[in-house]
Amino acid sequence: MGFIEKQTDPTTPMHWRGNMQADYFYPSGAAGDKFFKHLKQMDTFLATKCSKCNKVLFPPRLYCEDCYQEITDDDWAEVPAAGTVRLFTVVMLDAHGEKLANPEVIALIDIDKTDGAMLGVVKTADINKDLSGIKVKAILKPQETREGTIKDILYWEEI
Numbered sequence: 001m002g003f004i005e006k007q008t009d010p011t012t013p014m015h016w017r018g019n020m021q022a023d024y025f026y027p028s029g030a031a032g033d034k035f036f037k038h039l040k041q042m043d044t045f046l047a048t049k050c051s052k053c054n055k056v057l058f059p060p061r062l063y064c065e066d067c068y069q070e071i072t073d074d075d076w077a078e079v080p081a082a083g084t085v086r087l088f089t090v091v092m093l094d095a096h097g098e099k100l101a102n103p104e105v106i107a108l109i110d111i112d113k114t115d116g117a118m119l120g121v122v123k124t125a126d127i128n129k130d131l132s133g134i135k136v137k138a139i140l141k142p143q144e145t146r147e148g149t150i151k152d153i154l155y156w157e158e159i
């Protein structure tokens with residue numbers, strides 16, 4: 001199968017030999033850029049507050065996702081890098097279906113003082129513990145090694 005031929009049978013495996021150029025660039029956008037520059041320097045997060053409906057958007061946005069109000073420079077606020085576990089799951093297998101030596105807890109965390117949430121790895125000594133509703137804080141890389149990316153958050157741990 002050539003590169004420009006269209007695959008019509010999803011059960012038929014396809015492959016090609018050689019190199020395929022795959023240059024991707026995913027910008028985080030103006031709001032994401034400001035969020036990560038802040039995270040690189042500080043131990044807190046940034047959020048945006050809608051001046052019309054008062055929803056505190058996290059991750060921060062340039063427009064309110066509910067009422068479409070534009071967010072101005074005055075609508076940015078620092079919030080703690082902490083939150084509450086809304087829900088979680090224990091991951092036992094890796095992406096290839098192989099059993100993990102150390103299962104991981106992936107949680108949806110409601111960020112304090114915001115109406116938003118984010119996913120994170122929660123480190124816990126007891127993998128069987130019900131983590132619903134527990135308070136957690138983000139453990140960040142040492143400030144001098146931060147790169148201004150999501151990887152600056154190493155993991156979350158119970159407060």
Ligand SMILES: [Zn+2]
Nearest residue numbers: 050053064067
């Ligand atoms: Zn709004």
